[in-house]
Amino acid sequence: MANSPEKEHPVKSFGWAARDASGHLSPFNFSRRATGEEDVRFKVLYCGICHSDLHNIKNEWGLSIYPMVPGHEIVGEVTEVGSKVKKVRVGDKVGVGCMVGACHSCESCANNLENYCPKVILTYNGIYYDGTMTYGGYADSMVANERYVVQIPDGMPLDAAAPLLCAGITVYSPLKYFGLGEAGKHIGIVGLGGLGHVAVKFAKALGSKVTVISTSPNKKTDALEHLGADSFLVSRDQGEMQAAMGSFDGIIDTVSAVHPIMPLLGLLKSHGKLIMVGAPYEPLELPVFSLIIGRKTMAGSGIGGMKETQEMIDFAAKHNIKADIEVISMDYVNKAMERLGKGDVRYRFVIDIGNTLVATKP
Amino acid sequence: MSKSSEEEHPQKALGWAARDSSGTLSPFHFSRRENGDDDVTVKILYCGVCHSDLHTVRNDWGFTRYPVVPGHEIVGVATKVGNNVTKFKAGDRVGVGVMVGSCKTCECCQQDLENYCPRVIFTYNSHNPDGTINYGGYSDMIVVDQRYVVRFPDNLPMDAGAPLLCAGITVYSPMKYYGMTDAGKHLGIAGLGGLGHVAVKIAKAFGLKVTVISSSPSKESEAINRLGADSFLVSSDPSKMKSAIGTMDYIIDTVSAVHPLLPLLTLLKVNGKLVTVGLPNKSLELPIFPLVLGRKLIGGSDAGGMKETQEMLDFCAKHNISADIELIRMDDINTAMERLAKSDVRYRFVIDVANSLSQ
Numbered sequence: 113m114a115n116s117p118e119k120e121h122p123v124k125s126f127g128w129a130a131r132d133a134s135g136h137l138s139p140f141n142f143s144r145r146a147t148g149e150e151d152v153r154f155k156v157l158y159c160g161i162c163h164s165d166l167h168n169i170k171n172e173w174g175l176s177i178y179p180m181v182p183g184h185e186i187v188g189e190v191t192e193v194g195s196k197v198k199k200v201r202v203g204d205k206v207g208v209g210c211m212v213g214a215c216h217s218c219e220s221c222a223n224n225l226e227n228y229c230p231k232v233i234l235t236y237n238g239i240y241y242d243g244t245m246t247y248g249g250y251a252d253s254m255v256a257n258e259r260y261v262v263q264i265p266d267g268m269p270l271d272a273a274a275p276l277l278c279a280g281i282t283v284y285s286p287l288k289y290f291g292l293g294e295a296g297k298h299i300g301i302v303g304l305g306g307l308g309h310v311a312v313k314f315a316k317a318l319g320s321k322v323t324v325i326s327t328s329p330n331k332k333t334d335a336l337e338h339l340g341a342d343s344f345l346v347s348r349d350q351g352e353m354q355a356a357m358g359s360f361d362g363i364i365d366t367v368s369a370v371h372p373i374m375p376l377l378g379l380l381k382s383h384g385k386l387i388m389v390g391a392p393y394e395p396l397e398l399p400v401f402s403l404i405i406g407r408k409t410m411a412g413s414g415i416g417g418m419k420e421t422q423e424m425i426d427f428a429a430k431h432n433i434k435a436d437i438e439v440i441s442m443d444y445v446n447k448a449m450e451r452l453g454k455g456d457v458r459y460r461f462v463i464d465i466g467n468t469l470v471a472t473k474p
Numbered sequence: 475m476s477k478s479s480e481e482e483h484p485q486k487a488l489g490w491a492a493r494d495s496s497g498t499l500s501p502f503h504f505s506r507r508e509n510g511d512d513d514v515t516v517k518i519l520y521c522g523v524c525h526s527d528l529h530t531v532r533n534d535w536g537f538t539r540y541p542v543v544p545g546h547e548i549v550g551v552a553t554k555v556g557n558n559v560t561k562f563k564a565g566d567r568v569g570v571g572v573m574v575g576s577c578k579t580c581e582c583c584q585q586d587l588e589n590y591c592p593r594v595i596f597t598y599n600s601h602n603p604d605g606t607i608n609y610g611g612y613s614d615m616i617v618v619d620q621r622y623v624v625r626f627p628d629n630l631p632m633d634a635g636a637p638l639l640c641a642g643i644t645v646y647s648p649m650k651y652y653g654m655t656d657a658g659k660h661l662g663i664a665g666l667g668g669l670g671h672v673a674v675k676i677a678k679a680f681g682l683k684v685t686v687i688s689s690s691p692s693k694e695s696e697a698i699n700r701l702g703a704d705s706f707l708v709s710s711d712p713s714k715m716k717s718a719i720g721t722m723d724y725i726i727d728t729v730s731a732v733h734p735l736l737p738l739l740t741l742l743k744v745n746g747k748l749v750t751v752g753l754p755n756k757s758l759e760l761p762i763f764p765l766v767l768g769r770k771l772i773g774g775s776d777a778g779g780m781k782e783t784q785e786m787l788d789f790c791a792k793h794n795i796s797a798d799i800e801l802i803r804m805d806d807i808n809t810a811m812e813r814l815a816k817s818d819v820r821y822r823f824v825i826d827v828a829n830s831l832s833q
């Protein structure tokens with residue numbers, strides 16, 4: 113008979129979990145493995161709320177296993193390291209993102225692309241090598257293999273760094289891989305939410321000219337004055353869209369709802385690229401002519417490998433890039449999820465685990 | 475009052491045109507411009523029947539202007555060249571493909587990508603700079619700016635080489651652009667028709683491992699034994715498709731009917747590329763999760779530039795690649811079109827224009 117979450121591992125842990133597809137989160141006692149020789153154990157200080165957390169707690173992708181402790185934008189302070197760990201020491205500030213394991217023998221793993229490994233183990237709602245469920249960062253502590261831990265540079269504010277572990281790498285990776293983040297390029301960012309706002313900052317820091325493409329005109333001031341975008345295009349305004357046709361080298365599309373892509377393909381110059389990082393669950397309509405006339409491409413991108421995640425964090429530290437966040441207490445999380453569902457956040461909630469989780473213990 | 479098609483230009487020409495969306499073709503008297511300083515006049519010997527010709531005569535894409543003389547896989551002999559023409563002389567074997575003009579000044583034109591010029595003039599059903607409609611290769615002669623004429627290699631058969639002018643460049647260009655030429659890599663070719671069969675031959679010449687993906691099991695023996703494909707995957711066989719998941723570096727999709735993309739996307743390895751060259755007249759469903767989870771790409775490609783078209787012809791000459799054709803007479807064209815609509819051809823019809831188009 114399988115052990116209960118509280119008993120299956122030797123080290124007690126406490127967090128918040130969803131028990132069913134209502135997505136309602138509440139206090140949850142469970143346990144984590146002992147610190148293995150390649151493991152890093154850390155006290156969680158902050159955890160970002162990613163939109164994927166909301167999709168998962170409500171089982172919108174049909175893959176959820178309950179009880180589920182979400183959270184894959186996790187930052188904390190090292191409390192213990194295994195005997196073979198070289199990367200970090202006790203007291204260091206570290207982060208864990210969307211994955212905690214992979215096969216380490218396939219071509220993707222050999223190319224530092226653990227995220228594309230067919231056996232990748234996600235930080236939560238995954239099955240670890242020992243067959244047990246993985247639990248995420250809405251919890252007091254984490255233990256992860258050294259390979260999946262990044263160092264947070266000194267001086268980087270930990271709360272605002274947390275969202276970079278998913279949102280940051282999700283936009284940084286395609287900006288680099290598809291050659292969109294460079295001087296002389298004009299990039300569009302569709303959607304100004306958790307992913308979008310961070311994409312603007314990275315693209316600007318990489319030297320691109322950036323236009324935010326959004327359905328909400330009321331985000332214009334923020335986009336231009338606060339985030340540093342060069343211009344703002346209201347996607348529902350036919351005149352504006354028409355005038356901008358054929359002016360973009362690339363577009364990063366962060367929108368996860370179903371939406372028309374023909375107008376976005378029309379915005380691209382010939383040989384332009386439309387990169388999907390939002391993942392609508394239903395298929396989109398692809399007007400094939402729009403790809404063929406102009407030899408345009410559409411591609412997807414999903415987070416990034418560990419080497420690249422560290423590179424992204426170091427880049428962010430150097431260029432003072434951090435997420436725009438609303439710090440919340442643990443017991444606000446259900447309300448935060450409701451607001452997130454309506455896009456009512458500028459632009460990421462971050463749970464102050466270190467200061468507010470323990471008070472919620474029954 | 476605008477001039478009739480017979481009178482609008484000084485040189486008389488004879489072709490076959492469709493007059494309405496029934497697509498039925500019949501003899502059509504029209505005219506061509508005088509041979510200008512930059513022009514080459516071509517006596518047309520052969521013209522391939524491209525599936526785009528069928529789509530156009532039936533107005534499948536909604537922008538056909540009737541009467542339309544199709545044909546953009548033209549091979550013939552230069553009969554006259556203008557004063558500025560240095561590349562060709564009378565008597566040369568030449569070819570004309572899918573375009574006859576472009577702006578020559580934009581970034582695309584400057585990079586020898588005239589096919590992507592926003593003001594590209596296609597060989598038929600396009601407006602000339604003087605406002606008249608142009609007519610394609612189902613005719614006795616054509617006058618073309620030298621930039622859009624290619625030298626037809628001596629060792630390629632003129633009839634079987636004609637389809638290279640569209641089908642050949644349409645698959646060669648994306649193989650180069652999308653980096654699908656590394657020997658040993660695995661290319662899937664979806665659809666075994668005019669485009670697909672030429673793609674198999676060119677891909678094998680690049681040293682690729684080739685799998686044909688087709689809904690017709692009857693094409694397997696030919697694909698492997700005659701065209702040289704390494705394997706054949708029946709797309710309607712779920713277990714065969716399942717065992718091929720994640721095995722292909724690239725796929726060229728030549729299918730112009732509406733079809734599901736998800737099965738093709740799952741055949742790709744991580745970072746795999748699906749290039750679509752077929753032109754369905756409706757949108758396709760594109761699932762995004764497979765793109766995101768495997769960093770996969772779907773790209774378009776539309777014929778190729780003139781420099782590349784010449785390069786492709788020379789490559790085919792070197793590797794002895796030409797199309798598998800069924801030579802037909804001009805007055806069999808309507809029957810051929812009906813058969814083409816049912817994919818009943820192995821694998822391209824070519825009209826023997828010189829020997830069968832008569833006054």
